[in-house]
Each structure stands twice: as structure tokens, then as C-alpha cells.
Amino acid sequence: MAPKPIAVEQERASKRRNQVLEAAARCFRLYGFHGSSMAQLAKEAGMSVGHIYHYFENKEAIIDAIVQKDLDEWLASIQHLLNSSNIFEDMLAQLDDPIRDWLDPDYAALQIEILAEAARNAKVVAIVRASHDKIRDTVGELLRKGSSRPLTQTEIDSKFDLIGALCDGLMVRAIHSGTLDRDNLLALLRPTIRFILEY
Amino acid sequence: MAPKPIAVEQERASKRRNQVLEAAARCFRLYGFHGSSMAQLAKEAGMSVGHIYHYFENKEAIIDAIVQKDLDEWLASIQHLLNSSNIFEDMLAQLDDPIRDWLDPDYAALQIEILAEAARNAKVVAIVRASHDKIRDTVGELLRKGSSRPLTQTEIDSKFDLIGALCDGLMVRAIHSGTLDRDNLLALLRPTIRFILEY
Amino acid sequence: MAPKPIAVEQERASKRRNQVLEAAARCFRLYGFHGSSMAQLAKEAGMSVGHIYHYFENKEAIIDAIVQKDLDEWLASIQHLLNSSNIFEDMLAQLDDPIRDWLDPDYAALQIEILAEAARNAKVVAIVRASHDKIRDTVGELLRKGSSRPLTQTEIDSKFDLIGALCDGLMVRAIHSGTLDRDNLLALLRPTIRFILEY
Amino acid sequence: MAPKPIAVEQERASKRRNQVLEAAARCFRLYGFHGSSMAQLAKEAGMSVGHIYHYFENKEAIIDAIVQKDLDEWLASIQHLLNSSNIFEDMLAQLDDPIRDWLDPDYAALQIEILAEAARNAKVVAIVRASHDKIRDTVGELLRKGSSRPLTQTEIDSKFDLIGALCDGLMVRAIHSGTLDRDNLLALLRPTIRFILEY
DNA sequence: TATGAATGAGATTTCATTCAT
DNA sequence: CATGAATGAAATCTCATTCAT
Numbered sequence: 105m106a107p108k109p110i111a112v113e114q115e116r117a118s119k120r121r122n123q124v125l126e127a128a129a130r131c132f133r134l135y136g137f138h139g140s141s142m143a144q145l146a147k148e149a150g151m152s153v154g155h156i157y158h159y160f161e162n163k164e165a166i167i168d169a170i171v172q173k174d175l176d177e178w179l180a181s182i183q184h185l186l187n188s189s190n191i192f193e194d195m196l197a198q199l200d201d202p203i204r205d206w207l208d209p210d211y212a213a214l215q216i217e218i219l220a221e222a223a224r225n226a227k228v229v230a231i232v233r234a235s236h237d238k239i240r241d242t243v244g245e246l247l248r249k250g251s252s253r254p255l256t257q258t259e260i261d262s263k264f265d266l267i268g269a270l271c272d273g274l275m276v277r278a279i280h281s282g283t284l285d286r287d288n289l290l291a292l293l294r295p296t297i298r299f300i301l302e303y
Numbered sequence: 304m305a306p307k308p309i310a311v312e313q314e315r316a317s318k319r320r321n322q323v324l325e326a327a328a329r330c331f332r333l334y335g336f337h338g339s340s341m342a343q344l345a346k347e348a349g350m351s352v353g354h355i356y357h358y359f360e361n362k363e364a365i366i367d368a369i370v371q372k373d374l375d376e377w378l379a380s381i382q383h384l385l386n387s388s389n390i391f392e393d394m395l396a397q398l399d400d401p402i403r404d405w406l407d408p409d410y411a412a413l414q415i416e417i418l419a420e421a422a423r424n425a426k427v428v429a430i431v432r433a434s435h436d437k438i439r440d441t442v443g444e445l446l447r448k449g450s451s452r453p454l455t456q457t458e459i460d461s462k463f464d465l466i467g468a469l470c471d472g473l474m475v476r477a478i479h480s481g482t483l484d485r486d487n488l489l490a491l492l493r494p495t496i497r498f499i500l501e502y
Numbered sequence: 503m504a505p506k507p508i509a510v511e512q513e514r515a516s517k518r519r520n521q522v523l524e525a526a527a528r529c530f531r532l533y534g535f536h537g538s539s540m541a542q543l544a545k546e547a548g549m550s551v552g553h554i555y556h557y558f559e560n561k562e563a564i565i566d567a568i569v570q571k572d573l574d575e576w577l578a579s580i581q582h583l584l585n586s587s588n589i590f591e592d593m594l595a596q597l598d599d600p601i602r603d604w605l606d607p608d609y610a611a612l613q614i615e616i617l618a619e620a621a622r623n624a625k626v627v628a629i630v631r632a633s634h635d636k637i638r639d640t641v642g643e644l645l646r647k648g649s650s651r652p653l654t655q656t657e658i659d660s661k662f663d664l665i666g667a668l669c670d671g672l673m674v675r676a677i678h679s680g681t682l683d684r685d686n687l688l689a690l691l692r693p694t695i696r697f698i699l700e701y
Numbered sequence: 702m703a704p705k706p707i708a709v710e711q712e713r714a715s716k717r718r719n720q721v722l723e724a725a726a727r728c729f730r731l732y733g734f735h736g737s738s739m740a741q742l743a744k745e746a747g748m749s750v751g752h753i754y755h756y757f758e759n760k761e762a763i764i765d766a767i768v769q770k771d772l773d774e775w776l777a778s779i780q781h782l783l784n785s786s787n788i789f790e791d792m793l794a795q796l797d798d799p800i801r802d803w804l805d806p807d808y809a810a811l812q813i814e815i816l817a818e819a820a821r822n823a824k825v826v827a828i829v830r831a832s833h834d835k836i837r838d839t840v841g842e843l844l845r846k847g848s849s850r851p852l853t854q855t856e857i858d859s860k861f862d863l864i865g866a867l868c869d870g871l872m873v874r875a876i877h878s879g880t881l882d883r884d885n886l887l888a889l890l891r892p893t894i895r896f897i898l899e900y
Numbered sequence: 901t902a903t904g905a906a907t908g909a910g911a912t913t914t915c916a917t918t919c920a921t
Numbered sequence: 922c923a924t925g926a927a928t929g930a931a932a933t934c935t936c937a938t939t940c941a942t
Binding site for chain 3: 806893
Binding site: 274296 | 422460467474491
């Protein structure tokens with residue numbers, strides 16, 4: 105019989121790849137990169153161990169793909185602010201959703217896992233830094249556009265890093281605090297970020 | 304031969320235990336909990352693999368002890384502020400040293416490793432939370448003492464969490480940013496913390 | 503559509519089979535029987551993995567076919583000497599070409615691979631021995647025809663085995679000597695073979 | 702309790718290493734380097750799989766050691782001829798034992814396995830060539846000493862290679878001939894080698 | 901005829917832990 | 922107190938073979 109059209113094949117392959125990535129994300133969240141075995145990934149993905157290797161060269165490649173995907177989504181989520189006419193107010197107004205993510209232990213667990221891997225794995229740290237640089241550029245532009253006065257590059261950098269540190273830090277505390285009171289936190293977070301933005 | 308006095312024996316044992324913990328800390332910083340083998344720990348500690356099991360029940364116990372030790376040192380490092388007469392000013396003045404730690408990639412790597420483990424390991428998260436609660440109490444008292452007006456518990460909590468998030472977040476960024484400009488950062492960090500303290 | 507004539511079909515099939523065998527020979531030379539995967543063979547043959555199984559029952563069958571083919575070619579290459587009127591002189595005069603083969607590392611590698619397989623694989627050793635017996639018969643006849651005096655069967659056998667050993671041995675040395683000086687070797691090889699022939 | 706004397710430990714370790722090598726030689730003879738699994742080696746050596754890795758870095762290291770050991774024994778077996786006063790006659794007289802080895806299918810199988818590996822494995826070919834060069838030097842000296850007339854280096858080389866080819870070739874034929882008549886073969890081999898030696 | 905997705909067994913290697921000495 | 926030989930389970934990865942299309 106004739107082989108199927110290429111487009112159909114590719115779509116199918118891409119679906120399978122995603123199937124693996126989603127299974128991997130679940131496993132990695134629960135057990136970490138090195139705590140998740142290929143056998144677990146395979147079971148979770150509903151696929152044989154060997155077949156995963158049709159889509160990914162090795163386990164490392166799955167980790168890389170997960171990290172890349174996660175950062176891409178992050179980057180995409182701030183792009184729309186570039187078109188805002190009142191950037192700072194929009195940022196502050198839309199703080200709720202990201203905060204929900206950062207304080208979600210599942211989400212936080214994967215972020216921390218990525219960080220821990222980045223601390224020792226050259227390939228992963230390269231991926232993280234490349235994305236981070238893009239985010240820095242994007243947010244830098246947001247800060248410049250939204251500011252009421254001209255900012256030097258070092259001012260932009262320190263504002264970016266401090267706001268970033270607040271976000272990352274909340275994520276960290278989502279893990280080691282028993283429970284955080286989100287509303288209570290937001291009540292102080294908002295004025296603090298405004299303070300930094302307008303400093 | 305006459306048996307040695309018990310006190311001497313115990314001191315010796317305690318020394319050996321620390322020898323292991325210090326070796327473990329070095330390994331864990333470099334390779335992570337799961338990337339460090341017992342053989343590596345033994346080599347680094349100048350001791351046989353089997354002998355480590357005289358001092359620690361298993362690898363897990365070493366991890367627990369490292370985590371506990373790290374948090375104890377953290378806690379100890381803020382105790383002296385309780386006796387200060389001008390708490391906020393002292394805190395801000397003494398920000399340099401901790402910042403140096405947080406931005407040190409080696410130090411940061413171990414903290415992240417602990418966090419990642421805490422995200423999945425019930426015993427470790429219990430240790431971290433117990434210490435965290437003590438720190439929360441101590442810092443809470445500092446905030447109460449140092450504040451110019453009476454604070455509600457929720458106010459104290461949010462201030463603590465936000466300042467804590469800033470610290471933790473800087474550590475995170477020490478890993479995924481290439482290099483951070485410490486002085487530039489401090490120039491904005493100090494007023495931001497002051498803002499939170501005095502809010 | 504009308505089915506194609508059977509002969510055409512068969513010729514096509516035979517072509518495809520050879521395509522696989524030639525690809526296999528290339529792979530086996532480079533990586534050995536067990537170092538070549540079916541995926542490699544398929545790629546080299548410009549054919550899908552699954553399709554190879556239309557022409558060969560399994561990998562073993564490909565190995566068998568390669569071995570058979572190689573020996574058949576060997577056998578064919580000495581047939582024409584049977585018609586020679588001056589057998590020994592023709593043999594000695596035509597020594598150059600086979601020597602070139604035996605000293606060619608690529609050629610030698612496949613022969614050794616076949617031998618190594620024969621040492622452990624009953625089917626392969628059977629194929630090799632069957633061919634070997636035919637070669638023994640053919641060369642035996644050459645020796646009888648070319649000899650100036652009547653030879654006993656044991657004399658023929660030992661002459662055959664010793665000349666054969668010289669050829670096989672040169673091949674072996676092509677692998678483990680860095681480089682052999684072919685001309686230098688021929689200068690002594692020719693009189694030695696003549697010595698054996700005329701003994 | 703006090704640790705044992707180092708010498709005793711080392712002897713024990715060396716014994717264990719040999720235990721592995723002997724088991725490996727048996728397996729490799731029967732199933733080849735790549736046909737023998739670490740599990741088989743372990744079983745044959747009466748040792749757990751993991752423990753083999755205390756003595757050898759990996760499977761490759763075992764192969765290398767086997768190859769080296771085999772060649773060392775070969776080299777040792779010809780050293781005593783250097784002290785002979787009638788080298789050629791001694792060589793011819795002592796031909797029986799080596800011939801027995803070369804025609805032993807078990808012995809031959811391992812040699813062929815080594816060759817096949819050498820044809821593709823850079824490390825193994827280096828080991829083989831290094832030993833081969835030593836053998837060439839030793840035999841070269843034997844040829845020079847035993848010869849009745851002065852020999853050029855190229856003459857020595859071709860004599861060495863041709864005699865070597867005869868030996869290697871007999872080994873090859875031990876595998877692919879059903880059975881060889883050793884006495885019959887020797888009756889022709891001896892004069893042939895004498896012919897080469899005295900050419 | 902032709903594809904390549906899919907499987908699952910098996911290979912090498914690592915490592916926490918135990919135990920005889 | 923001290924060693925490191927020894928185990929065995931589990932991890933990653935490869936590959937011959939099958940099968941739906």
C-alpha cells in the first residue's frame with residue numbers, strides 16, 4: 105500500500121513527541137529529572153521504553169526539550185504587554201495569574217528542578233541563559249517604555265533583577281513555607297513592585 | 304590496652320561525623336545529592352565507604368544532616384540582631400555579607416539542591432519547614448521590635464515573606480544569570496527593603 | 503492494472519536482494535556482522551528496515567548469503583585455470599591480483615569476520631566448509647594436472663593446505679602488520695609456492 | 702580489627718583479576734567478544750556482575766587485557782630460542798608444540814576473535830601491533846643469528862612475514878577445514894620452512 | 901511492494917548497602 | 922574502629938523483529 109502523506113505523518117510524530125514531553129513533565133514534577141526513570145516516562149506516556157528513543161536521542165534531550173518548552177511559554181506570556189499603552193498599570197493589574205503559578209507547588213517544583221539541573225549541567229544552563237537573556241531584553245523594553253523618566257541600562261538591569269528576584273523568590277517560598285496567604289502577600293507585593301518601577 | 308575515656312571517644316566520633324558532613328557538603332555542592340556517590344563522599348572524607356555507615360544510617364541521613372546543619376547556621380547568623388537597639392538600620396547596614404553568600408554560585412547551588420529535594424522528599428521538607436518556622440518567629444520578632452508602629456501578624460508575615468522572597472530570588476538569579484552586578488543591585492535592594500520594612 | 507509478467511517481477515526482486523547484499527557487505531566490512539544494525543543496513547541499501555525482511559528471513563540469513571556469495575566468487579576466480587595447459591606457470595604468473603586482494607585491509611576484514619563467525623556459528627561453518635571442499639577438489643585437480651609426477655591424495659592435500667595457509671596467512675598479516683611490502687613479499691612468495699608445487 | 706597486610710590483599714586482588722580473565726577467555730573463545738555478555742562472564746567467573754567492575758573499568762578493558770596477555774605468552778614462548786646455538790635446527794625440531802596450538806580450534810577461535818576485533822577497534826589494533834613489532838624484532842634476530850650468510854633487512858622482513866603467514870594460515874585453516882592431518886602437514890611444512898630460512 | 905512505528909528483551913554500567921575480617 | 926570486597930537491583934540505551942497501513 106502507498107505510504108501516507110508526509111504532513112499526516114509529521115503531525116502524528118509531533119503528537120507522539122508531545123505525548124512524551126507531557127508525560128515527562130508530570131514525572132519530573134513528581135520525582136525530579138534523575139528520580140524519574142525512562143521506564144516511568146514510558147509508562148506515563150503509554151509507550152514502550154525503546155520507542156521513546158525514536159523521538160529523543162536520550163534522556164538528556166528530553167530534559168532539554170522540557171526546559172526549552174517551559175521557558176518559551178514563559179517568554180510568550182509576557183509578549184503581549186509590549187503592545188500595552190499603560191504598561192506598568194497593566195503589569196500590576198495582571199499580577200494575579202503569574203502569582204498563582206509561582207505559588208503552585210507543582211509548577212514551582214519543576215522550576216526548581218530546572219534550576220538545580222542548571223547549576224550543574226552545562227547544556228541546561230546554556231538553554232536557561234539564552235531564554236533568560238531574551239526575557240531580560242523584553243522586560244527591559246517594557247521598563248523603558250513604561251517609565252516616566254529616561255533610565256540608564258544599569259537602572260533597567262537592577263529593576264529587572266529585583267522584580268525577577270521577587271518572582272523567583274515567591275516560587276521558592278511556595279516550596280518551603282507550609283502555606284502562603286496569597287491575598288495578604290499581594291497586598292504588599294503590588295506596592296513594592298510599584299516602588300521599584302517608579303524608583 | 305585500657306579503654307579510652309568515653310568523653311574522648313565521643314569527641315573523636317563527633318569529629319569524624321563532621322569530617323563526613325564537610326566532605327558531603329563539598330560533593331553535594333558540585334554534583335548534587337543524587338550525583339554524588341557514597342564512594343565519592345568516602346574519598347573526599349578520607350574514609351572507607353563502609354565506615355561512613357558507622358556514623359550515618361544511610362545516604363538519606365547524610366542529606367538530612369547537611370540540610371539541618373545548613374539551616375542551623377542560617378538561623379544562628381541572625382540571632383545577634385535580636386540584641387540590637389536599632390534593628391532595621393543594622394539589618395540594612397549588614398546586608399553585604401549575606402548578599403555575597405546568596406550571589407555565590409557554590410552556595411546557591413547547595414541551597415537549590417536542598418529546595419529541589421524538599422520538593423519531593425517528605426523528610427527533607429519537614430526539616431526545612433521546621434527551621435523555616437523558627438526563622439519566621441525570629442525575624443517576626445525583629446520586625447515587631449524594629450517597627451515604629453504596631454504590626455498585625457498578617458502584616459509581619461507578608462513583610463517576612465517578601466523580604467525572604469527577595470533573598471531567595473537573588474540566589475536563584477545567581478544561578479541562571481551569567482553575572483549580576485552586586486553593587487548596582489544593592490543600590491536598589493536597600494531602598495526596596497527599607498520600603499517594605501517601613502510600609 | 504494488469505499484473506506484470508512474472509519474469510520481470512523476479513528480476514526486480516533479485517536486483518533488490520543484491521542491493522541489500524552489497525549494502526550489507528559494505529557495512530559488515532566496516533563494522534562487522536554484530537556491529538552492523540539492521541537500521542544501518544537499511545539506510546545503506548536505501549530501503550526501509552521492514553522491507554529487508556521481504557527478501558531475507560532475518561539478519562542471520564543475510565550473513566549466510568554474504569558468506570556464500572563471497573565464497574562463490576572465490577571459487578569462480580580459479581575455475582579458468584582448469585583449462586590452462588601450463589597450470590603452475592599460469593598460477594605463479596597470475597599471483598599479483600589475488601595478493602592485492604589478500605593484502606587489502608577492507609577485503610581482509612570481511613574474510614576475518616566470516617572466519618570469526620564460522621568459529622562459533624554452526625550454519626556459517628557448514629557453508630564455509632562446503633565451499634572449502636569444492637575449492638579443495640578444484641585445486642586438487644589443478645595440482646594433479648600440473649604436476650610432473652603422479653601425486654598421492656595426501657600429497658595433494660598437504661600441498662593444497664600449505665599454499666592455502668600461505669594465502670590466508672598473508673591476509674591475517676594485512677590486518678595486524680602496519681604495512682607489508684608487497685613486492686618484497688612476492689619475491690620470496692613465488693619461489694616458495696614453486697617449491698611446494700614441485701616438492 | 703586491623704586491616705590485612707598489603708601484600709596479601711594485592712595477591713588476592715590479582716587472583717580475582719585472573720579469575721575474571723580466565724573466565725573471559727573461556728567465554729570469548731565460545732561466543733566471541735561481543736557474543737559474551739557481562740552476565741555470562743560473571744557467572745563463569747563465579748562473581749557478581751557489579752564486582753567485575755572493581756577489577757576492570759569496563760568490558761573493553763577486559764578485552765584489552767585478554768589480548769595483551771595472549772600476546773605476552775606468545776612472545777615469551779619464543780624467547781628461549783635466542784640462546785640456542787643451532788637456531789634453525791632447534792626451530793624446526795620444536796615445531797610440534799606450536800603447531801598443536803595453531804591447529805587447536807579453541808586456541809584458533811580466540812586468535813581469530815582478536816584479529817576480527819583488531820580490524821575495527823583502534824585500541825586493540827594498537828596492542829596487537831605493539832606486540833607484533835616486538836615479535837618481529839625477536840624473530841628478526843633469530844633469523845640473523847641462524848643464517849649462514851648475511852641478510853638485508855628486507856630479506857629478514859620477507860622471511861619473517863612468510864613464516865608468520867604460514868603459521869597464521871594454519872590457524873585459519875584449523876577453523877574452516879573439517880580436519881587437518883597434522884603429521885601429513887608437518888611432513889611438507891618442515892621442508893618448506895627450511896626452504897624459506899635458507900633461501 | 902513498501903514503510904517505519906512500535907515492542908520488549910537484553911546489554912553495559914552504576915551504586916547504596918552489607919559484612920567478613 | 923576500620924576496610925573494601927561483594928552483591929544485586931535498577932538505570933540507560935540498543936536492536937532484531939513484527940505489523941498495521
